Amino acid sequence: MIVTLGDLVDIRAKHENKKIVLTSGTFDMLHVGHLRYLKAVKGDGDILVVMMSGDARVKGRKGPERPIISENDRAQMLDALKVVDYVFVDPAEFKGDQLDPVHAEILARLKPEVYATDGEDIRFTTVKQNTTKMAIIRRDEASTTEKDVNTSTTATIARIVKATQKGH
8 A cells, every 4th residue: 555654654554563663765667586585574574664765855865867657657656566565755955874754754654663775775773763773684685696796777778878889
């Protein structure tokens, strides 16, 4: 289910006896590496909430050509995965390593037992104040084969560009 900031308190109340896992990411050009990562982090709890970076945040982090897929389409694709219980589109602008006030509010409202991250985009102090546990699950640890590690959107785009330049 795609939810808004206001819905986060209701999620906590609805699942008061369940272990909520929060994770975040861009999830541009959804691929098997994303799916394996989400399955791995869901294993840390009962309910998986995905805080997906909105278009403005992605542009700030990854450049003006990204995201490839719009936030609305990315949210719908994540929502269709049976491993994902809730999707929240992160409206925050990218501000380097600073934790946006919106992120602090999300953590305070949802109060997840676990915040799962690959360790690339984390502000430990605020997260530890608002969650019981932090799980760092690297994408390569969630992958089952060496080939899966190369499934990132950036790697996929590079392969497409290379193939296009060769005239394939």
